[in-house]
Amino acid sequence: MEGFFQRYLSLYRSLITTLNELMSTYELSYSLWQVIYYLKNNGPSTLVDIANHYNVEKPTITRRVHRLEEFQMVVQIPGMDRREKVIQLTELGEEIYQACRKKITDLENSVMAGIANEEQLITFQTLPKIQDNILRGGGSKNE
């Protein structure tokens, strides 16, 4: 499947730019959206939860959460374990989730225009398989 990466990666810039434009109305970028999305779907969580889920380092999430706090989309409350801060969506955060969710879903539908349902589905299902293969094989050592 020579040329696959090229096609795959070529799509990235247009997509991320479009998404960021889409969300700029709400002062969000896709990276911030990920945090909101996680909180909405997993409930109040710690920074480490989020970092593990997206496979990024802790400082990355610290920054994102601080930005979301400035915009008052999330709040941090101390956990029972006093090392932890539990991050949760505010009312505003929930509202923005709803608005963005709709916009993103609309875009997800519109980029699939003219593509047969079965082809959409196969592509949808193939991506995680590829990711599994990468995580398994290219994890760093190839054993």
Added chain:
Amino acid sequence: MEGFFQRYLSLYRSLITTLNELMSTYELSYSLWQVIYYLKNNGPSTLVDIANHYNVEKPTITRRVHRLEEFQMVVQIPGMDRREKVIQLTELGEEIYQACRKKITDLENSVMAGIANEEQLITFQTLPKIQDNILRGGGSKNE
């Protein structure tokens, strides 16, 4: 197709990281590889050619070419039009192209392990359709 972007972007990070690790042996990253790839497949070219092809701004390519020059993988020679500099691969650049091409193709094959040929093909064909839709629709104005 809700959740498609999520899957797409999640794969992106693993893929680009793996590719960059793969090429770090040759002091390349994927962004530098793109320039080498273009030169190999289109022959000696100008900076503007490359920028147009990848849809990025000129300074972006200036930087990449300068890095490749430092590594002596490309040279710039003055064109007949004396504004232009024609960029071309050196011997070393060609060698590195070959070595990387092989590594990348190997990786392209290995990430498809366990995925039926037809599914690979459909995914391969669907990606550019999605990109077309994005470029058409989200180009900035939606007309």
Added chain:
DNA sequence: CGGTAATAGTTATTAATGGTAACTATTTTG
């Protein structure tokens, strides 16, 4: 119990990547 290791989170620094604006040098156009 007390000390060491582990964990949650932060800050500072750095790197990769790419856009915008402003500029020079040359060529094209009319």
Added chain:
DNA sequence: CAAAATAGTTACCATTAATAACTATTACCG
């Protein structure tokens, strides 16, 4: 020939994320 267009560069800035070093708290274990 003057003005517009084009190729390329430089300087500056934004986004994103990794690493290292640090504080505070909790868990573990002899």
